[in-house]
Amino acid sequence: MSPAKRSAEATARLRASLIEHARQLIAREGASALTTRALAAEAGCAVGLPYKIFADRRELVTAIVDAELDQLRAACAELVQSAGTGTVGGNLTRFATAFLDSPAIALSQEIFADAALRQAVADTAENGGMGPSAFPDVLSRYLTAEKQAGRVAAHVDEHAFGYLIASTLHNLLIAGKEWPHPTRPALEQMLTATATAIAAGQ
Amino acid sequence: MSPAKRSAEATARLRASLIEHARQLIAREGASALTTRALAAEAGCAVGLPYKIFADRRELVTAIVDAELDQLRAACAELVQSAGTGTVGGNLTRFATAFLDSPAIALSQEIFADAALRQAVADTAENGGMGPSAFPDVLSRYLTAEKQAGRVAAHVDEHAFGYLIASTLHNLLIAGKEWPHPTRPALEQMLTATATAIAAGQ
Structure with missing residues (x-):
């Protein structure tokens, strides 16, 4: 497996994990609780990481809907x-x-x-x-x-x-x-x- | 009747007239046709006049709803x-x-x-x-x-x-x-x- 392939897989896993954490956050605390900071805290990752996976909030929201x-x-x-x-x-x-x-x-x-x-x-x-x-x-x-x-x-x-x-x-x-x-x-x-x-x- | 009173009455008449023209414009051409320019043309007044009566579009829209x-x-x-x-x-x-x-x-x-x-x-x-x-x-x-x-x-x-x-x-x-x-x-x-x-x- 090439490093590039691993990286793409790791990104996909991270993306799926952030979406799942976002869904849990919303289910527990409502849509207004979904901030990048709260999502990073929920997922236990660096505050800047969601920005590296989702270009903006629209992309995150669309991904959550897709998962639903x-x-x-x-x-x-x-x-x-x-x-x-x-x-x-x-x-x-x-x-x-x-x-x-x-x-x-x-x-x-x-x-x-x-x-x-x-x-x-x-x-x-x-x-x-x-x-x-x-x-x-x-x-x-x-x-x-x-x-x-x-x-x-x-x-x-x-x-x-x-x-x-x-x-x-x-x-x-x-x-x-x-x-x-x-x-x-x-x-x-x-x-x-x-x-x-x-x-x-x- | 004092000039101030007449002026208030004239403003109220103008306001009512603009609202009625706005309703006709919307009924005929749809909501997207309601621009200040189109409203002035419909009412046969100067382009700047609606701005003197309604502070902004929100005020105009609220007044139309009120009239309805x-x-x-x-x-x-x-x-x-x-x-x-x-x-x-x-x-x-x-x-x-x-x-x-x-x-x-x-x-x-x-x-x-x-x-x-x-x-x-x-x-x-x-x-x-x-x-x-x-x-x-x-x-x-x-x-x-x-x-x-x-x-x-x-x-x-x-x-x-x-x-x-x-x-x-x-x-x-x-x-x-x-x-x-x-x-x-x-x-x-x-x-x-x-x-x-x-x-x-x-």
Whole structure:
């Protein structure tokens, strides 16, 4: 193995390690805690090191989102597979929670306020097959599967409801504090009420 | 009447005129058309005049939103009064259209991207009784009235649906072009499908 190759591998390992530490930092203390100094402290490295790996904060944030795409993809797959098991309200709530609790999501206000960053993140998500339209789509597919399982009424338009629910979650990500944000129990109650309203046999 | 009094009145008239011209300009050509130069041309005044009335663009934008609050209030009142008439889907669509077509709304991307402006607009709307939580509330009240009119099923949670529909509209205002925006006919179809799903006797 050439020294150049080792160096590239070491850089890749360091990059992955910094991203993982950044995700832990955000998960524990929120997006505002993600400073270069705090990240260096979390990772136990020199303060200047993150700057050598990521050209700027945009590159770091985009890398964090990229690393989160696997988790979001898994949450989407789990939602569709959950059709016919548990309760519809419970399945929707588990998906909503995974979506809203993602460290990538904690960065959404920052991403949204910066047009260049927003475009970079949208491109990254799109390339990973998780662009914004993936969310209405996966909710529609889940509701279609629940129709087939006999738990959503046949007359319900699953595309309309997939879009309504995805829009509500997306709005919670990007809306400021002026918008009324429900507590998690209130969100669960709302999604359960939605599931009840569209249940078969109502 | 003292000259000072006349001058204040003339300034107020000029201010109101500039706001009205700004609203017409936005309604006709979109938010990006609102430049000081274009506004002066629209109002037929000197290019420097808007700067004498509005300290900066934030002040102009906040004044436009303030002027729109009456229209939004009227749309809310009309929605609640429409319960029991026409169709539920049609009433929701008329409200959604009034909300999304408001010139104040055309400015929402700009407002959202600027934290200070966002706060100023939120305060203005809140003071006018039209803060963001007014929208889930008015939709809930409308659905309650439709329940009483026998057109929404008794088991439907109108707070959940008021929040879902308001969130979907709010998300359309603030989400970027990455988010899938329905055409107006698709929006009407979606709201009609929602109304069908929660209709009494389904």
